[in-house]
Amino acid sequence: MKEVLLAFSLFLPLIAVGEIPLSERKSGYEFMSRETRAMQDDEVTGPAVLTLLDGEALWGKLGCQGCHKDAAVSMKGVAARYPAMVDGKLTTLEQQVRHKAPQLGYESRDLLALTAFVAKQSRGMPIEVEVSNRTRPSIDRGNEFFHRRQGQLNLACAQCHDANWGKKLAGTPVPQAHPTGYPLYRLEWQSVGSITRRFRNCLTGMRAELLPHGAPELVDLELYLMWRARGMKMEAPAVRP
Amino acid sequence: MARVVVNVPAEAKKGEVIEIRTLAGHPMETGFRRTQLGELVPRDIIRSLVCSYNGVEVFRAELHPAMAANPLLTFTTVATESGTLEFRWSGDNGFSVTEKASIKVV
Numbered sequence: 561m562k563e564v565l566l567a568f569s570l571f572l573p574l575i576a577v578g579e580i581p582l583s584e585r586k587s588g589y590e591f592m593s594r595e596t597r598a599m600q601d602d603e604v605t606g607p608a609v610l611t612l613l614d615g616e617a618l619w620g621k622l623g624c625q626g627c628h629k630d631a632a633v634s635m636k637g638v639a640a641r642y643p644a645m646v647d648g649k650l651t652t653l654e655q656q657v658r659h660k661a662p663q664l665g666y667e668s669r670d671l672l673a674l675t676a677f678v679a680k681q682s683r684g685m686p687i688e689v690e691v692s693n694r695t696r697p698s699i700d701r702g703n704e705f706f707h708r709r710q711g712q713l714n715l716a717c718a719q720c721h722d723a724n725w726g727k728k729l730a731g732t733p734v735p736q737a738h739p740t741g742y743p744l745y746r747l748e749w750q751s752v753g754s755i756t757r758r759f760r761n762c763l764t765g766m767r768a769e770l771l772p773h774g775a776p777e778l779v780d781l782e783l784y785l786m787w788r789a790r791g792m793k794m795e796a797p798a799v800r801p
Numbered sequence: 802m803a804r805v806v807v808n809v810p811a812e813a814k815k816g817e818v819i820e821i822r823t824l825a826g827h828p829m830e831t832g833f834r835r836t837q838l839g840e841l842v843p844r845d846i847i848r849s850l851v852c853s854y855n856g857v858e859v860f861r862a863e864l865h866p867a868m869a870a871n872p873l874l875t876f877t878t879v880a881t882e883s884g885t886l887e888f889r890w891s892g893d894n895g896f897s898v899t900e901k902a903s904i905k906v907v
Contacts, residue, residue, distance in 0.1 A: 604808040605822045605823070610871060
């Protein structure tokens with residue numbers, strides 16, 4: 561009985577903790593080691609550079625340039641306001657990037673490269689997603705998903721990323737989960753990956769239902785997290801450990 | 802798509818030690834991994850990188866299995882004279898890429 565009470569009291573504070581105050585928000589960058597930060601800051605030989613070069617080539621090859629002209633101008637700030645409503649449907653940056661190139665599959669090298677190239681044009685710009693009557697329900701659903709306990713471990717995203725950020729999990733700091741740098745290069749993956757891949761990583765870790773790429777629940781969650789990170793600066797493509 | 806990137810300072814003082822960074826896009830398949838059906842994935846790695854400074858070899862590296870994908874190699878040399886640095890990567894399956902960078906020594 562004593563153990564049960566102890567376990568209960570350990571978990572109680574987790575449930576009570578609310579959102580992170582705006583002034584205390586930190587990008588994942590600030591939790592990284594000096595060496596990993598240097599990798600992200602290296603604009604010439606950083607690990608995401610090859611992907612960006614591929615993306616730039618695809619921008620011309622797939623004909624994006626025909627309509628959108630210079631990406632540095634037309635794509636500036638675009639990534640900072642996605643997921644956004646497109647033709648009445650909440651759409652992620654990846655989904656929008658492949659609107660004229662559906663042959664690019666989710667998580668394929670080419671789609672990630674092109675998305676990273678588009679996202680890079682928003683570097684340093686503040687995140688600002690649409691908050692209106694048409695996006696409110698999605699933000700609320702994402703919020704609910706973030707705070708809902710799920711999976712065999714019965715964990716909610718918020719238990720780590722709102723209540724226990726900055727502490728260690730298996731030797732690595734738990735970040736606040738602000739999607740400032742996606743698609744990003746993860747050292748663990750040895751490649752660039754999307755935010756959905758990251759979500760699916762967490763879902764696997766929680767032993768929860770593994771939602772497919774493009775699942776509406778994950779799009780809502782992405783929008784909620786972007787709203788939660790409002791005003792923070794874009795750093796795509798970032799590097800994370 | 803074979804992509805390589807090199808970073809050489811555009812200008813250096815004579816006798817200065819300069820840092821050169823090179824990045825090559827390559828899967829560096831070790832040759833030890835198997836597919837889910839048990840077949841061995843054939844080895845596909847970069848075998849060597851050679852850097853020549855105005856035709857004189859200043860750096861050579863031999864690469865082996867179990868090195869990370871997209872190997873980043875950083876080395877130093879002494880800036881002796883203005884000219885061209887030539888980098889040549891070669892490897893399995895006829896992989897061969899050459900890249901040049903110029904440097905001005907003052």
